[in-house]
Amino acid sequence: MSTRIDQRFGDLRKEGRPGLVTFISAGDPDYDTSLAILRAMPGAGADIIELGMPFSDPMAEGPPIQRASERALRGGQTMVKTLAMVREFRKGDTTTPLVLMGYYNPIYIYGNERFIADALAAGADGLIVVDLPPEADEELCLPAIKAGLNFIRLATPTTDDKRLPAVLANISGFVYYVSITGITGTASPDTGRVANAVKRIKGHTRLPVAVGFGVKTAEQARTIGLDADGVVVGSALVNAIAASLDPRGGASSSTVSAVTELTQELARGVREARRAVNPA
C-alpha cells in the first residue's frame, strides 16, 4: 500500500534531494496558532510534518520539547483536539504527509482501535510512538499497519547490528535515526558518525532514512542531508515558537512567521544538500 509518505519520498528521490521533516507540538502555544503554523509549514518548505501529541511525561525529550508539550497542555490541548487539528489541516492540504508522534499512554487511554480509526479518518499518515519498542508490536504497530498507517520507529546509536533487524521488522514509511545517545534538542550530531550509521541502516532496509535529534541550523541540515533521505528538525522550531511568545506566554503577531522563517532557512539547507554532490 502506497501512502503519502511513500509518494513523498519517491518524489524527493526524483528531485535528488533529502526531505525536510519538521516537528511541532500540537496546540503549542494554543490550538489556533498551532493550526496556523501547521498550515503554513508546507509552503515554507516542510516536506513531511511530525505533529507531536502532547504528553505530561515526555521521557526522551529535552527541555525545548518538554516545554512545548507543557504549553500545549496548559492551552487545553487534548488528543481529540490534536486529531481535529489534523482534520482541519487535511482539508487544505491533501499531499503533505503528516506523522503523529508521541508517547503511548494518551493513545492507550484514547483506545488503540479508536485511535487508529480516528487518526486515519482525520488524514494522518503515520505514527511514531517513542516508548513502544518492537517487543510490543502487537499493541499498536501491527494493527496500525494493517489499517493502513505507516509505523515509523526510532533506531539509535545503541541499536547494534544484532538488534537492528528486529527494530526494522514491521515498520514502514521511513526509519527515524536518532543521531545522538541523548534527549532531543541537546547535543549536535557528529556528521561523520551519522553518515556511517545511515549506511549501516541502509544495509538492512530499503526504507528511506531520516535523521534527527540535535539538528538546529540550515548548515547542519545540509550536511546531514548529504547522507540522509530526510532531516528532522524539532527543538529548534519549538524554540522559535518559545522565543516569539509575549511576556505572558501567549502567541504574538510574530509566532507563525518565526516558525515559517526558520523552516524556509532549513529548507534551503536540504535543497543545497544534493546539489553540491550531484549538480543537475
Place this chain on the structure above:
Amino acid sequence: MTIATPNSFRTGPDERGHFGIFGGRFVAETLMPLILDLEAAYEAAKRDPAYRAQLDDLNTHYTGRPSPLYFAERLTAQLGGAKIYFKRDELNHTGSHKINNCLGQILLAMRMGKTRIIAETGAGQHGVAVATVAARFGLPAVVYMGATDVERQKPNVFRMRLLGAELRPVTAGNGTLKDAMNEALRDWVTNVNDTYYLIGTAAGPHPYPAMVRDFQSVIGIEAREQMLTREGRLPDALVACVGGGSNAIGLFHPFLDDKDVKIYGVEAGGHGLEGIEHAASLTGGRPGVLHGNRTYLLQDDDGQIIEGHSISAGLDYPGVGPEHSWLHETGRVTYVPVTDKEALDAFQLLTRAEGIIPALEPAHALAHVAKLAPTMGKDEIILMNLCGRGDKDVFTVAKHLGMDI
C-alpha cells in the same frame, strides 16, 4: 475486576516481564539494549554463589540483617484485638528498607563494569541509601530529586550531600518523584556507556520490578521464619504501605501462596479519594503506561499523568509497581487508602504506645492496622512492615501539628 486465579502467585513475571497484562518494557529504543543487558547480567548474578555470598555478607554486617520481629505489646493492648508484630526494617543502616535493594543493585552495577550511578528519589530515603552504597564502594552518584521534595526533605538532602552524592533538583512538572524519574531516564539515555540507573522501587521496565522485589524479599523471607519460630505459625494478616511498592512486595511475595494469610497494601489517600489530592493509584487510578511499564496510574481522561499528593513524600508517586497491579486485579492482595490525617494520628499513636517514631510511609500501614486489629480475635496475628524510621519527618509532622521547632 477479578481474573482467573493462577496456581501460584509467585512465578511471575514471564520472560518478557509481564505480570498478567502489567509490566513489560515500554522504553525508548536507546534504552532497550541497556535493559536487555541488565536483564542478562542480573540472571547471571543470581546464579553466581559468589555474588549471593557477597550480598548476604553485606546484609548481615553492613545493614544489620536480619531485622528484628517485634511484638508490639502495648499497642496490641490499646487496640484490643489481634496481636501486632512489626518487621523492623526501620532499624536497618540508613533507616529504611531501601538499602536492601541498593546493595544488590550496586554489586550488579560493578559486575557490569559501570562506573557511575544515577537514581531518583522522592522522600530521599532511596537517595540516602544510594549515596550510602556509592560511598561504600567509591562510585560517583547523581541523585535526581524533585525541587518540591528537596524543600520538604531537608534532612535527607543534607545526608546525601554529606555522603558525597551530587544532588540535582528537578524543576520540571511539579518537581516531585515522577519528574525526578523522568530526569533520571533522560540522564541514562544520554550516558548509556558508563551509567547504571539504580531504580528505588519495584517499578520501571523489566527487569527492575522483579529484581527490586527479589532484593526486598529478604524482608518477607526473614519475617516468615521469625514468625514460625516465635509463634509456631504464620500470621493471619500482612500489612504494608504502597507507594511504588517495594517494601510491600518484599514482605508479601514469600507469603503469596499461603492462602490463609490475608494481605493488605495501604495506599496514600491524601485528602481523600473523592478529589484528586491523593496518591492511591490502585484504588483511585486506572491502567496505563508510564516509566517503562503498564500499571495502575493516576491520570486524567486524556491520559495525562496527574501528580500524586500525600503528606508522605515517599508515597506520592502516580504509579505503582506492576506486580501490585496484577495482585490487585487477581484479588490476592486487598489495597486500601489511608488519608494524611489518619497517617498523622497513627504516627503519634505508635510514638506514644511503643516509643518508636515511624516514618510517615509506614504510619499509613499502621493506620490500617489500627482499623483492622480491633475487628480480629486476640488469638489472631497481624504482621506489619515498619519499613522506615521517622527522623526525616519530624519537621513535616511538627508543621502539621502546628508546632514550631
